[in-house]
Amino acid sequence: MPNIQPSTLRDVGYQLFEASGCTAEDARAVVDHLVESNLFGHDSHGAIRYYEYTRAIREGRFQPWATPTIVRDYPSTAVVDAGGALGQVGATFAIKLATEKARQHGLATVTLRNTSHVGRAGAYPLMAAREGNMIALAFVNAGRLGYQIAPFGGLEGRLSTNPIAFSAPRPDTDPILVDMTTSVVAEGKVRVAINQGSQVPEGWLIDSEGNSTTEPNDFRADPPGAILPLGGVVAHKGFALGLVVELLGGALSGEGCADGSRTMRSNGVLFTVYNIEHFTELSTYYEEVEALLRHVKSSRLAPGFNEILAPGEPEFRSAQRKEKDGIEIDETTWAHICREGRILGLNPDSW
Structure with missing residues (x-):
């Protein structure tokens, strides 16, 4: 399994996306997002997407030259149509717009459509939280795509993984970061297991007959x-949250809700950003968040645990470690990346 330094993996990505027709700025937005996903330990949304995205560009499904536009605009809300632009380009535009509106008005919601695949949902609330005085929330569906996740009580996939993400600042350290699918696992993690030739944990999947399976190819x-x-014995809760995401991310954005399509044209996204200082003093908020975390972390530890981590702490620690030690890319993923490079006229042997 190749171990690649993050800087090298970024350079490979920049070459791929610029060769696909992206501007240098847009290529950087996409690649930096994907490599950060690997650094955070979410390989399902990392460099495994290089060849998926560049193939989609070649097939005309993603538009590397498109520019997001605001199609509905009010003081504290907006609807953005990205024109088929790469998802990281459209979503970055939308979260920055929502943050600026919240800066002025205290609270803002911006929806996004026609934006391909936005990648790791948590990246965008994190952008807002890193402003230091913003809290942000994201709901992301997959448009009409609707075959991956079985409804509670059903045997056949009818929804997508439909993530919810949240980020809130802390003083002098990384923000709280929640990034979770409303399914047991992201579809990309099943794809990673297939590429690695490994089994998946019990409880992730059912086969076509509804039997629990650990074989990802099922x-x-x-x-x-x-x-x-999501939810195991209370999976009706994960199913319900998935429907919430369909309506907020899909219906309000205009991208639409799951109808059984097996091809994803675009995510539907809803971002809400809260300006903390329109609700309370920033110092008071910081005192509350740190007191809460001290209280939570004061619990006695369960067997097998060395400490209690706040949401996001595992990702930030992983990033620090992998920036130094490198990122492991499985052989199948690397072969696909190199093949795509050759199609685009690049020389993967130089990588």
């Missing part, structure tokens, strides 16, 4: 299996 079989909704 998800892609004919007839296909499905990923389960």
Whole structure:
């Protein structure tokens, strides 16, 4: 399994996306996002997407030259149509717009459509939280795509993984970061297991007959299996949250809700940003968040645990470690990346 320094992996990505027709600025937005996903330990949303995105550009599904536009604009809300631009380009535009509106008006919601695949949902609330005085929330559906996640009580996939993400600042350290699918696992993690030739944990998947399976290829079989909704014995809660995301991310953005399509044209996204100082003093907020975390972390530890971590702490620690030690990319993913490079006229042997 190749171990690649983050700077090298970024350079490979810049070459791929610029060769695909992206501007240097847009290539950087996409690649930096994907490599950060690897650094955070979320390989399902990392460099494995290089070849998926560049292939989509070649096939005309993603538009590397498109520019997001605001199609509805009010003081504290807006709707953005990205024109088929790469998702990281459209979503960055939308979260920055929401943050600026919240800066002026205290609270803002911006929806986004026609934006391809935005990648890791948590990246965008994190951008707002790093302003130091903003809290942000994201709901992301997959437009009409609707075959991955079985509804509670069902045997066939009818929804997408439909993540919810949240970020809130802390004083003098990294923000709190919540980034979770409303399914047991992201579809990309099943894809990573297929590429690695490994089994998945019990409780992730069912086969086409509804039997629990640890074989990731059952998800892609004919007839296909499905990923389960979040929650285990209370999976009706994950299913319900998935429907919430469909309506907020899909219906309000205009991208639409799951209807059984097996091809994703674009995510539908809803961002809400809160300006803390329109609700309370920033110093008071900081005191409350730190007191809360001290209280939570004061619990006695369960067997097998050395400490209690706040949401986001595992990702930030992983990033520090992998910036130094490198990122492991499985052989199948690397082969796909190199193949895509050759199609684009690049020389992967130089990588």
